[in-house]
Amino acid sequence: MADNLLEVKDLKTYFRTEEGVVKAVDGISFSIGRGKTLGIVGESGCGKSVASLSILRLIPNPPGKIVSGSIVFEGSDLLKKSEKQMRGIRGNEISMIFQEPMTSLNPIMKIGTQISEAILLHQKIGAADARGKAIEMLTRVGIPMPERRMDSYPHQLSGGMRQRVMIAMALSCNSKLLIADEPTTALDVTIQAQIIDLMKKMRSEFGTSIILITHDLGVVAGLADDVVVMYAGKIVEKADVRNIFKDPRHPYTIGLLQSVPRIDQEVERLQAIEGVVPNQREMPSGCAFCPRCVRATKRCKTEAPPLEYFDMERRAVACWNAETEKIAATGNAKNLSMDGEKSK
């Protein structure tokens, strides 16, 4: 555990709305090692983006508020730091890239100025040196003719180029942790692959740890070392990437995997998870996934399952029926997409 760059413990981020309190992130804990990549997976609205924004303390307050927990980065709790200290960390030690690179870049500012701004905010160098460093970063992320591109505006670049610029900006101060919030969602499939390759390259060149937030399991498979699966503001399963794909235990994780098309299998119809994520204000008293779960029992309806660790604390699952899942999953070891009819 000492090697961990970031440790999040029992983080709770709530939003106060007119209809009541929305528990967007409700007591999640995870950690990430140096140079490692952690994938946070889940459907839209499960709280993964709020979790990432909480790390940088960028939750708009009001209405949002980090209610409790700790976010220990390099040994010190980010929740105890002043706003000024946090500004010194943002973009410097921890950087973030977002889903939509077109709107995430300032449309009326040259990209060179935007990259240099990040450098000038954290490094004691002059404008000319910052420009030089920005050109170097653009070269490293594979932007052709970087000197010329410095004077381009975001709308003059393609989607993939813009995301490269975002990555260049995020890594311009040699950040130790990069939070990538759906970095490939708004891009074409071919460009997605290029961006994933670039992130891998940057990770090995800079030794940056990455928190990868996505709903795309393909991206997770290609990049992550460990995976956290979130559902309705809580973590339902944690494991290394191999186990998540080979031996998923939570019915939600299994459902997510079943809904992904596989190139090596001919499936006429993909399995979808029935129903939708419950409204935060109408959360069931037991397990939040219960109304959609094909294996739900009486106990699931009344008692919320805790996240239980096993396999020498390398894995965790929050399901009363995890053992049953294990048997079911083992029975289908060669075929990850379980037969929906049989499981019913």
Added chain:
Amino acid sequence: MGKYLARRILTTIPVLVGISFIVFALVSFAPGDSISLMLSNETVNVENVEKLKTELGLDRPWYIQYVMYMEKLLKGDMGRSVQFSRPVAEMIGEKIGNTFKLTIFSCLVSLCIAIPLGVLAAARRRSVFDYSATAIALVGVSMPSFYLGLLLILFFGLKLGWLPIRGLPTYDSTLFKQIRFLILPSITLGSSMAGILTRLTRATMIEALGQDFARTARAKGQSEIGVLFKHAFPNAFLPILTTFGMQFGSLLGGAVIIETIFSLPGLGMLAMNAVKFRDLPLIQGTVLIFAVCFVAVMLIVDILYVIIDPRIRYD
């Protein structure tokens, strides 16, 4: 940009011709005429009236008069004032400086109030400051300028005696003295624009602060002041600029009333007198100058668009 500019300037010509035509037609069809007013104190001699009408070309059909007027205008001759028997261009030249000072100073007053107030209201949303800014803006927008002018005269001019309430000092007086005379009329004239721009600045700033690029700036480590002024404000400025351009027209219209209230010898007062006296060349001249000013401001706004927002390209 050069091409666009040339095209844009050319399109203003039909606008100005159209305005001159409409004003000419309206004044020509209005009852009463300047000759009768000119001769009202003298023994009316029909022969004299007809002679004067022939001299001024008023005996011809109005459209012929219009063509004659336009012919002269193209040569730089705006005609002679019927009332004062002086060249219109010369009279406008004497007064335009005062109106120019009044409108520029009013714009400055309203921008200096609206932008800081709107930005801070957006930055401290739903705070006492925000509600106060909204209340101030509401007063600015709702209060008729002539009423506000009278209140200001009564309070700051007559009761406290801090500021002069009428006229303007001569051109050679000190800048401080000139500004002192302009304070009350400028606040009166600029208050409505300030109210509208405060509300607009607040709304566009709130929108800009919620955009993804503002979040990126914060994630970079930029301070809230930096996010406000370096990122959000330049993006929020475009709609403010558009409204500013449109409001400038109302400001020119308002100048006519404010100059009368504060007895400022400007174009507005000149136009008012011209209308009272049916002094057609003078009405034509002043309205045309107002129209040119408005068209010029809109042209400047269009050019500023291109400079501020690189996504806009007209060529």
